[in-house]
Amino acid sequence: MTPEELSALIREILGNLSEEIGLTTDTIPATVKVERPRSRGNGDWSTNIAMQLAKKAGIAPRDLATKITSQLDQVEGITKTEVAGPGFVNIWLEAGAAGALVGTILQAGKTYGHSRDLSGKHVNVEYVSANPTGPIHLGGGRWAAVGDTLCRILAACGAEVTREYYFNDHGAQISRFTKSLVARWQGTEVPEDGYGGQYVLDIANRVAEQAKKEGIELENRTQTQVEEYFREVGTGLMFQEIKDCLHSFRADFDVFFHEDELHTSGAVNAAIEELRSRGVIYEQDGATWLKSTKYGDDKDRVILKSDGDPAYFAADIAYYRDKQRRGATEEILILGADHHGYIDRMYAMCAAFGGQPGESLEIIIGQMVNLKENGVEVKMSKRAGTVITLDDLVDAVGVDAARYSLVRVSMDSTVDIDLDLLRSHSNENPVYYVQYAHARTCSVGRNADEAGVLADGKYDASTLSSPADNELLGILAQYPAELKLAANEREPHRIPRYLEKLAADYHTWYNQCRVIPRSDEKITAAHVARRHLNEAVRQVLANGLELCGVVAPERM
Incomplete structure (x- = not known):
């Protein structure tokens, strides 16, 4: 039961x-x-x-x-x-009523713990969305891990989920990136407000190589023409690097949305006109303003500047409206700690469109990531020059350890990552501890097969009567509730924390309860029941690791 x-x-x-x-x-x-x-x-x-x-x-x-x-x-x-x-x-x-859970788990398999609680909801989750001017940094890597895991959790609870990445390719940062590429190619100083790091030179050289393949002699072009070419090709190469990095990190997206589309498609003007029809904008000092104080913001926000150009906020307005028109019933936006002041204006905009802040639009603010090695904080990436990149972390510890370590801490807490710990094969390493538990269940299963203790038929649940059996059944029974809570509270860290508790209980059970009889014993109903229980643990560990985007190894 x-x-x-x-x-x-x-x-x-x-x-x-x-x-x-x-x-x-x-x-x-x-x-x-x-x-x-x-x-x-x-x-x-x-x-x-x-x-x-x-x-x-x-x-x-x-x-x-x-x-x-x-x-x-x-x-x-x-x-x-x-x-x-x-x-x-x-x-x-009764032991039999508690032990019947094992059959439920084995019958459900990969879907054990899943529900239809969020059926009918179309949730658009936007995360990472780093500017296309450099590699994904460690903070962006955290949002890739937690954002992707949250999407998996929401889908497991019945929601239709769209994973979305917003490329901010319309603002001044693209111009600075372009000028930095051109400067590195020409061998001149990068502008003071430009981008440094080895990756800029690498991209610049690749742009020059592509031009050569296309028969374009950049040396004979005007500076404006050169910058236009570097902008188009260079940002494209940077986009692709970001996508490849995220794919290797098992964080794939359904939509890569370009901010520039909002301006070229007329979506910005259409959004402003809809707000105008709702009576929530006004003209003052030659500019167009949103009445955001009406909805809890500390001040009204400019949408169109006095020169007629859209303010940065105008794109945010159009983007929210665009997601709604693409069918999103709920929008979740995961941002770094430096965006905390962004919340009130976005919620005010949501309310101005008739939405419910916190439901129609939900903003989650996450904290920073600190990296340590040999007890000393790691402060610089050789490639990026200024920040640690996601690729740096993956190169150091692998995708599994990187993802798991970034997901297992609540988003509103700073993550301290110890590279030495994550490389170790010890019980102190959380990802190793959980993966080893899964590998142990597989090893027990293989050895049980050889001994003739099979999990291919009926078993007597009432024989799962020891305290260790009961404890293990209890933690297995909590998985569906933990999964629902992780979805409803937007707390993906609950899954790895649950897995660590399950792994601990399994290791204790393994040391107290025999699945395989001793050489002088016959196979009993209790051995068979515990073989089934072992398989149930394996299934739940695999299910939870899958939600985290982490491999469940059969051998370690």
Whole structure:
């Protein structure tokens, strides 16, 4: 019996009691929260639903809890219930009822834990979106890892997900990048506000090589013509480098959207006219303003400057509208800590279009990444010249360790990455610890096959009765709820943290419970049941690692 099944059962009981205790069905939550008690002496599962609903029902929490337990006691598979403290309902299950979870996991396979909770929602998630003027830096790499993992989690919960990357290719930074390329090619000083690093020279040389292949003699072109060529070809090469880097990092996108399209397609003007029709913009001092203070911003924002050119914010407005018109019911935007002041104006714009800030548009702010090696902070990339790149991290520790280490920390916390730790094959290395647990389940499975302990038929769930069996079943049962919580709270770090707990419980179980009989023993029902339990652990570890974009190895 799973927590979800207990939740549904308790909700059914509350529905049956509703007339007696004065509750209406709409006051009973759609999902009754059922959790693993911290102390195993308080049962297998526990709920505080009686305390939540007692006031609405006009009944003491313990009295309501008693009514619930009296009906739970009649359910097959439940051995005992009790009312504890101010009104907790504690529940003990028969070993067979708890062990039946193994069959559920093995039958569901790769979809165990998945749900349709977000079915009908089309969520557009925009992340990374680094300017196309250099390689992906370490902060952008963090958004690639957490953004891609969040998309996988949302999809696992039933949402239609669009992964989107916004190329800011319309502003002054592209001109600075172009002038930097030309300067490196011509052997002159890069402009003071330009871009340095080895990659600029590499791109410049590749542009010159392409021109030569095309029969274009750049030396005979005007400076303007040279800059136009370097702009077109150089930014294209930089775009491709970024895409290749992200693909190698297992962070592929559905849409690469170019800011320039918003201006050339007329989307900016169309968005401004829609806001004008809503009566939320005005003219002042020759400029056009959004009434953003009406929606909680600290000041109104310029959309069109006094010279008639669009302000930077105008593209943001058009882009939000464009995503909505492409079918997004929810937009999630993952930004770095330096964009914190960006939130109020974006939420005001969302409200001005009739959207719901925090729902129609949700902005997640993430923190920085620090890299250490030999106890010393790593501060510079040889290639980029100024920042550590995602490629630097991957070259140092590999894709699996890089992704896992970036995902496992909450986005609102700074990540401190220890390269020496991530290279180590020790239990202190989180990704190694989890991957080794998966490899161990595979090894146990291979050895069990050789011993004739197979997982290809029925098993007696009631034989999974030891404390270690019970603990392992309990953590396996929590995976669906953890996945839903990760989706609803936009907290992808919950998945690797869960996997680490599962790996710890599995290693403990492995040391206490035998899957393969000793040489002087016969195969028993308990051996077969534990072989099935081993396979269930393998499946859940693989499912969770897949969500993180990390390989589940069969051997290590």
